[in-house]
Amino acid sequence: MTIDQIRELVRIGISAGVESTDSVLDDAAIEAMINDKRATIISTFLSQSKANRLSESWVQHVYFNCGLNPYQCKDTVVFECPRAIHINNELDGFVYVGNVNGIEPFTRLKTSFMNLSMLDSMSSKKRLLWYPDTDSVGNHGIVIRGNKFLEKIKISLIASNPMEVPSFRRDVDNYPVDAHVRDLLVDEVCNSFLKKLRGRTPDLTPDFTDTLAKKVNR
Amino acid sequence: MTGYNFYITLQEKVNKEYSDYLSPVKANRLMEDGAIRVIEDTYGKLIGMKEYEALSSLLVINYEITSFPINVNALPNNYTVLLAARPSYLTDIPFTYTDGKFYSDTHGLRVGDTLKLGAANVTVTEVRPRYFKIDTAYSSGTLSLVLTTTAVSDKVNAKNVFSTPTKYSPKFSIHYNPSTDVRSITITPQPSTVELDYLTRLPVAFDANDTATDLNTYYPDFFLTKVMDECVKNFAIRTKDTGFYQTSRQEIVDNP
Numbered sequence: 001m002t003i004d005q006i007r008e009l010v011r012i013g014i015s016a017g018v019e020s021t022d023s024v025l026d027d028a029a030i031e032a033m034i035n036d037k038r039a040t041i042i043s044t045f046l047s048q049s050k051a052n053r054l055s056e057s058w059v060q061h062v063y064f065n066c067g068l069n070p071y072q073c074k075d076t077v078v079f080e081c082p083r084a085i086h087i088n089n090e091l092d093g094f095v096y097v098g099n100v101n102g103i104e105p106f107t108r109l110k111t112s113f114m115n116l117s118m119l120d121s122m123s124s125k126k127r128l129l130w131y132p133d134t135d136s137v138g139n140h141g142i143v144i145r146g147n148k149f150l151e152k153i154k155i156s157l158i159a160s161n162p163m164e165v166p167s168f169r170r171d172v173d174n175y176p177v178d179a180h181v182r183d184l185l186v187d188e189v190c191n192s193f194l195k196k197l198r199g200r201t202p203d204l205t206p207d208f209t210d211t212l213a214k215k216v217n218r
Numbered sequence: 219m220t221g222y223n224f225y226i227t228l229q230e231k232v233n234k235e236y237s238d239y240l241s242p243v244k245a246n247r248l249m250e251d252g253a254i255r256v257i258e259d260t261y262g263k264l265i266g267m268k269e270y271e272a273l274s275s276l277l278v279i280n281y282e283i284t285s286f287p288i289n290v291n292a293l294p295n296n297y298t299v300l301l302a303a304r305p306s307y308l309t310d311i312p313f314t315y316t317d318g319k320f321y322s323d324t325h326g327l328r329v330g331d332t333l334k335l336g337a338a339n340v341t342v343t344e345v346r347p348r349y350f351k352i353d354t355a356y357s358s359g360t361l362s363l364v365l366t367t368t369a370v371s372d373k374v375n376a377k378n379v380f381s382t383p384t385k386y387s388p389k390f391s392i393h394y395n396p397s398t399d400v401r402s403i404t405i406t407p408q409p410s411t412v413e414l415d416y417l418t419r420l421p422v423a424f425d426a427n428d429t430a431t432d433l434n435t436y437y438p439d440f441f442l443t444k445v446m447d448e449c450v451k452n453f454a455i456r457t458k459d460t461g462f463y464q465t466s467r468q469e470i471v472d473n474p
Contacts, residue, residue, distance in 0.1 A: 004367075004386075027370070027387035029380040063347070065323065170386060171365055172328050 013190035039085040057178040060165045078141045082164040084157045093158035100154045225426035242426035249424035252449035272441040287402040295418040303369040305409030307385045308362035319349040334362040
């Protein structure tokens with residue numbers, strides 16, 4: 001299901017099934033709420049689950065073909081990358097950073113645990129170390145130390161905003177959630193909006209005047 | 219039922235004492251007024267097949283437009299109300315063509331995507347990270363990806379960052395320009411083409427003198443009955459007959 005379809009499910013939920021080309025809620029506002037609630041739901045799932053199980057359908061994969069060496073530092077390369085969700089002190093949304101073959105992860109710096117920490121032993125003898133970082137002009141990226149000639153990497157992550165992941169086509173690609181999370185997501189977003197709308201008379205005909213509501217109450 | 223038959227039935231339904239008020243000329247105005255009100259009421263409830271069928275001869279569906287902004291007065295069959303606008307946007311795909319393959323690192327295509335090759339539609343048949351193929355022989359020309367979305371109405375009083383239109387959530391608005399005397403539909407951002415669904419004026423007027431045109435060709439019976447009830451009620455209002463108004467209104471309530 002694409003983001004557009006999920007957004008319309010939310011809209012149908014809020015408007016009790018009445019569809020219209022006119023709406024008091026903007027698409028972008030609903031989508032921002034969908035992205036945020038997705039992060040919250042997945043984060044809650046992962047932090048409450050002892051096994052840290054994650055669904056493949058939450059994860060997005062990015063292949064980068066060339067990196068930058070902005071600092072002119074020895075052995076450092078930076079790949080621009082979207083931000084991942086935060087889970088807890090030990091975990092975040094980065095699932096895999098490493099060789100494009102998908103089975104040789106680089107070792108992460110700064111955090112002691114990660115989802116693939118058990119795969120550390122599989123990493124190459126000459127270890128490449130990485131960590132997420134934001135530079136002074138706001139670019140978010142993955143900094144990799146150990147090989148300044150590195151040109152290709154694969155990153156798998158649960159992104160904060162799935163729309164920002166390169167190669168994601170919002171009009172045709174499935175929004176990165178499974179059916180269970182999608183169901184929770186639609187309910188959560190509907191409830192959030194309805195909570196904010198509570199106390200106001202419903203705008204049943206979306207004309208900003210609540211005329212129908214007044215007629216019904218009269 | 220012809221316009222004349224409609225007029226005779228209407229005369230029978232109203233109080234004979236007021237027959238002076240129902241000359242054919244006045245009846246025509248009454249019938250037009252009644253029809254407009256019923257159309258407006260039905261349009262507001264366009265959620266079931268019955269409402270669509272009632273207005274079927276007034277609906278223009280999938281009318282394609284390629285020049286912008288859209289002058290509503292130039293639309294066929296006398297435009298009245300916009301129901302839906304589905305704009306299409308084209309994005310050029312950069313590529314290098316060699317031996318049946320279109321090489322591109324950033325094409326972002328999926329199998330089954332529709333592309334525009336000049337004016338023709340072609341379909342993507344194979345996609346790899348570095349190249350793609352299409353179902354048509356290629357010699358020259360640019361390829362553009364077609365994105366079709368549904369526009370929502372622009373809210374003049376909502377100018378926040380979330381209400382900024384994009385090609386994924388475009389907006390339409392209807393403005394009158396006093397300098398050109400043109401009422402036009404603007405779609406933001408401007409698409410390459412757009413399909414409009416809109417409501418027109420009555421294709422055939424209710425004419426009390428017309429004994430030839432069968433109104434059933436254009437309007438279903440249940441629509442004509444509603445127009446009749448509306449005309450009777452409006453007649454009661456114009457003659458300021460309170461009792462008649464109440465009975466005619468009750469008839470509408472009993473037969474919604």
